[in-house]
Amino acid sequence: MPGPDSGICRTCRKLAPVRHEVRDRTVHMVTECAECGTTEALVSSDATTWQRRRETVDREPVPASHACRLNCN
Numbered sequence: 001m002p003g004p005d006s007g008i009c010r011t012c013r014k015l016a017p018v019r020h021e022v023r024d025r026t027v028h029m030v031t032e033c034a035e036c037g038t039t040e041a042l043v044s045s046d047a048t049t050w051q052r053r054r055e056t057v058d059r060e061p062v063p064a065s066h067a068c069r070l071n072c073n
């Protein structure tokens with residue numbers, strides 16, 4: 001099972017290490033594929049909101065099977 005620092009290369013669709021970099025209030029996802037090299041993608045233009053959301057997710061993991069438990073009728 002891939003860890004939080006693994007992702008999929010956008011070019012060859014293989015598993016590759018991923019890291020997030022914050023630059024000038026924007027968040028970039030950097031994928032380091034052994035075959036394709038380093039590729040980057042803009043994740044968020046608001047690093048503060050992104051980090052706050054990420055911390056909330058880490059604190060309160062919601063299983064996919066229970067994603068609708070709050071307001072789902």
Ligand SMILES: [Zn+2]
Nearest residue numbers: 009012033036
């Ligand atoms: Zn690749």
